[in-house]
Amino acid sequence: MSRPRGSDRRDGIIRAAFDVLAERGYRGTSLAAVAERVGLTQQGLMHYFPTKENLLAAVLETRDQWDLLNFTRSKDPSAIGATELAELVDYNATRPGIVRTYTVLSADSVTEDHPAREYFHDRYARVRQLVAQMLERYADDLPAGLTPAQIAPIAVAVLDGLQLQWLLDPDEVDMPQDFRNFLALLGIKT
Amino acid sequence: MSRPRGSDRRDGIIRAAFDVLAERGYRGTSLAAVAERVGLTQQGLMHYFPTKENLLAAVLETRDQWDLLNFTRSKDPSAIGATELAELVDYNATRPGIVRTYTVLSADSVTEDHPAREYFHDRYARVRQLVAQMLERYADDLPAGLTPAQIAPIAVAVLDGLQLQWLLDPDEVDMPQDFRNFLALLGIKT
DNA sequence: GACAATACCTGGTGATGAGTAGGTGACGTT
DNA sequence: AACGTCACCTACTCATCACCAGGTATTGTC
Numbered sequence: 001m002s003r004p005r006g007s008d009r010r011d012g013i014i015r016a017a018f019d020v021l022a023e024r025g026y027r028g029t030s031l032a033a034v035a036e037r038v039g040l041t042q043q044g045l046m047h048y049f050p051t052k053e054n055l056l057a058a059v060l061e062t063r064d065q066w067d068l069l070n071f072t073r074s075k076d077p078s079a080i081g082a083t084e085l086a087e088l089v090d091y092n093a094t095r096p097g098i099v100r101t102y103t104v105l106s107a108d109s110v111t112e113d114h115p116a117r118e119y120f121h122d123r124y125a126r127v128r129q130l131v132a133q134m135l136e137r138y139a140d141d142l143p144a145g146l147t148p149a150q151i152a153p154i155a156v157a158v159l160d161g162l163q164l165q166w167l168l169d170p171d172e173v174d175m176p177q178d179f180r181n182f183l184a185l186l187g188i189k190t
Numbered sequence: 191m192s193r194p195r196g197s198d199r200r201d202g203i204i205r206a207a208f209d210v211l212a213e214r215g216y217r218g219t220s221l222a223a224v225a226e227r228v229g230l231t232q233q234g235l236m237h238y239f240p241t242k243e244n245l246l247a248a249v250l251e252t253r254d255q256w257d258l259l260n261f262t263r264s265k266d267p268s269a270i271g272a273t274e275l276a277e278l279v280d281y282n283a284t285r286p287g288i289v290r291t292y293t294v295l296s297a298d299s300v301t302e303d304h305p306a307r308e309y310f311h312d313r314y315a316r317v318r319q320l321v322a323q324m325l326e327r328y329a330d331d332l333p334a335g336l337t338p339a340q341i342a343p344i345a346v347a348v349l350d351g352l353q354l355q356w357l358l359d360p361d362e363v364d365m366p367q368d369f370r371n372f373l374a375l376l377g378i379k380t
Numbered sequence: 381g382a383c384a385a386t387a388c389c390t391g392g393t394g395a396t397g398a399g400t401a402g403g404t405g406a407c408g409t410t
Numbered sequence: 411a412a413c414g415t416c417a418c419c420t421a422c423t424c425a426t427c428a429c430c431a432g433g434t435a436t437t438g439t440c
């Protein structure tokens with residue numbers, strides 16, 4: 001019966017915290033609840049993450065791997081296009097937990113004194129820039145004379161807004177299809 | 191020095207609760223904090239609203255007046271168009287508090303056992319339907335052969351998604367302009 | 381096998397949460 | 411003037427929170 005090694009344990013805690021965060025939001029998440037989920041006491045958890053804020057930061061850093069930014073990190077932003085973006089939405093539609101965490105936390109972060117506020121502020125700036133770069137390849141054919149930089153915030157809004165509606169009513173809202181419809185609106189075929 | 195009458199007091203409490211909800215989310219809001227803001231003790235507040243959930247329900251019911259649904263309640267849905275919708279966004283851009291409450295609470299509501307879940311589920315269904323009705327008048331000229339019903343969830347997503355980005359970075363994100371750009375994407379001029 | 385670091389634990393603390401129980405004083409009605 | 415209702419309070423209860431202090435058992439290193 002070997003004890004998990006330090007970094008494995010950390011991973012487990014982060015994974016559990018990610019889930020609990022999705023279920024209860026930041027203020028609704030207790031360290032004890034996260035600890036219980038990995039079979040530790042709250043104090044055992046605090047051996048790894050001395051404060052709640054610290055744990056949140058670790059979650060945000062680590063779990064970035066799942067999202068748009070890291071989806072594209074390895075690649076050249078301008079090398080990926082709408083097809084890949086639509087596929088990311090397909091993928092997200094199979095992972096409600098991940099979507100929920102980011103939806104809940106990002107809205108949570110506009111709250112007063114929220115520790116993740118700066119994180120999301122910066123993150124959205126980066127995502128808008130990334131999407132703008134991606135749209136460059138369609139720049140000449142964009143409708144209404146709009147530029148990639150003008151469309152980027154709208155596209156990001158569609159991504160986020162559809163997630164919220166989908167989380168609230170997965171049977172009624174077909175997120176992947178709706179996103180493809182949006183791309184069609186841009187005159188982009190997938 | 192006359193004491194506020196019952197219903198006035200209720201209004202004051204709801205107004206204060208609305209603000210605190212925006213600042214801290216549902217789970218982060220304490221009855222004591224709301225009470226303090228209206229100059230009552232927590233128990234004084236509970237004379238009017240026996241439980242926290244009860245207070246939330248009252249806030250949601252009452253403050254609906256500010257939103258899209260009530261914006262249009264008096265009018266025939268098909269009588270209002272994109273211009274009015276864009277003006278609503280203009281108006282929202284001057285009222286960050288209201289926007290924040292709905293943004294925070296709607297995302298909050300996808301959380302486990304959240305008392306406002308059903309409210310937002312139903313609300314979004316109604317908003318989508320309303321927007322679809324509004325789009326009917328443009329039905330023949332919509333791009334990519336899309337129908338009002340197909341565009342409605344996208345338009346609602348844009349509304350919500352832009353609000354989040356705007357709340358996080360009001361200097362960088364020009365919500366009203368971005369929304370007009372979206373309408374341009376639909377081939378609608380304002 | 382000595383020794384230190386790691387990985388936890390038990391046992392607190394003080395703050396704060398929602399909600400309860402039972403009052404008191406002001407007011408309107410008759 | 412008596413009476414009831416409304417508005418609000420003090421004084422709890424009990425659970426839960428983040429976090430601290432200090433311990434012990436296991437593990438890796440030499």
